[in-house]
Amino acid sequence: MTTIETPAAFQKPIIEARKVNKHFGAFHALKDVSATFHEGQVTAIVGPSGSGKSTFLRTLNRLEAHDSGEIVVDGIELNSDLKNLDAIRREVGMVFQSFNLFSHLTILRNVTLAPMRVRKMGRADAESKALNLLERVGLRNQADKYPVQLSGGQQQRVAIARALAMDPKVLLFDEPTSALDPEMVNEVLSVMRELAYSGITMLVVTHEMGFAREVADRIIFFDEGIMLEDATPEAFFSNPDHDRAKAFLSQVRHGY
Amino acid sequence: MNWTKQNPGLAMFAAMIGLLVFLWGLAVPLSAAPAPIGPAAGQFVEGTRVTVWLTLIAGSAGVMIGIVAGLGKLSRFWPLRWVCDTYVWLMRGTPLLLQILFVWLVAPTIMPEGIDLSDFACAAIALSLNVGAYNTECVRAGIMAVPNGQIEAAHALGLTSMQTFLDVILPQSMRVALPALANNLASLVKDSSLAYAISVVELTMVGYRVQSESYQPVPVFITIAAIYLILTTAFTTLTAALEARLNVGQKR
Secondary structure, eight states, rough: OOOOOOGGGGGGGEEEEEEEEEEEEEEEEEEEEEEEOOOOOOEEEOOOOTSSSSHHHTTTTTTTTEEEEEEEETTTTTTTTTTHHHHHHEEEEEOOOTTOOOOOOOOOHHHHHHHHHHHOOOHHHHHHHHHHHHHHOOGGGGSSSSOOOOOOOHHHHHHHHHTTTTOOOOEEEETTTTOOOOOHHHHHHHHHHHHHHHEEEEEEESOOOOHHHOOOOOOEEEEEEEEEEEHHHHHHOOOOHHHHHHHHHHHHHGGO | HHHHHHOHHHHHHHHHHHHHHHHHHHHHHHSOOOTTTTTGHHHHHHHHEEEEEEHHHHHHHHHHHHHHHHHHHTTHHHHHHHHHHHHHHHHHHHHHHHHHHHHHHHHHSSSSSOOOOOHHHHHHHHHHHHHHHHHHHHHHHHHTTTTTHHHHHHHHHTTTTHIIIIIIIHHHHHHHHHHHHHHHHHHHHOOOOOOOOOOOOOOHHHHHHHHHHSSOOHHHHHHHHHHHHHHHHHHHHHHHHHHHOOOTOOOO
């Protein structure tokens, strides 16, 4: 496995996974996955469907509980202790493939809900913060609409604003553009690009190889539940170590 | 009904005011009616009030019971699930009349000394338990209809299980459950008539009394049917407006 040099800016580890395993019944979804993610780092996680990349991401905020191994987020161990879990979920934001905006709430209420409930922020403060974030993703004028009235790309940008409203230390993206019509992919990617350059720690499960190559500091390649490659974009895209990665790249090469 | 959907707030207000005005002003047209209705107007009004109270009390308690038992049926804790399953099985599997009689006969023997349950209270308890069982299934269906992604999103944002339930699951499940709950409420208005069996003087009981005194059943029962119809119309307008209000952000 190619180890990447950690630039000085990325010294502080924010997520540490050690020998993480996960089974779904007889299916071994994650096999001894170990990785350390540093503050400010943008990591793209790629691989074929069913390779465990989304499962790995979802274990990091315990939407899937891992069977064995150890996950430490911001110094707190992720286990069945609800106190730890609540503390970690406050610091880790997530953006889903299918957006998952709260369908019964307006766009504004979608963004203010968690800061008001979890951070106990006042309504006025939460709303002004939410409007600023909606401005940042270019949707301030949609604040009073309901999710169903927005396009997929707009909904995903709201979902990003909603995650940012909690001031997370890490943002997890689970195939954020896979459910979008092609013409809406770019509006979401450009918001993510802007975020990446702003210095927030990001883990992005994606099939957008062009985006991964351009924006990520690090590429992780999953195959059959194993973390097969962990490399810089240059190394991964020009000369991957494993044949599986070479085959995968030749399959998706038209994408970048 | 279209007007109700476009102005839910106004419709709810109108239905509530309408119900109050109806209860308060019912005596006026009734006392102007010819015998056998006119002379018994006071009894009809009193009976209508009892029916409305029974419906409101059992209806509200039934929704609470439905939410609690509906959640219980979805619990991971099997004894709780078993208790809720048994409750629904018993209440749906036996006649309401029997349940009302049962509460009336058994409640006084198990109540602590000094607490005297009125006939009205017994009827209200039996009706609440009965409609609660039917509501349980509606609430359960509503909760199961909430997409898992909504719950995952709430958890990922750091909301506790309680916050997730109150802010996301409950409002979304009510959108699905409300039409069925409204159905149960409309049934309840009429089912409350079975309270006559334990001598609660509600609308149907009044009808029996007046017709047996006057030997003119047809006009008496037509009057009663009209009052029930007006009551169910007010209640269904109320629930239809509530439905329209909760129905925001839905695909059509």
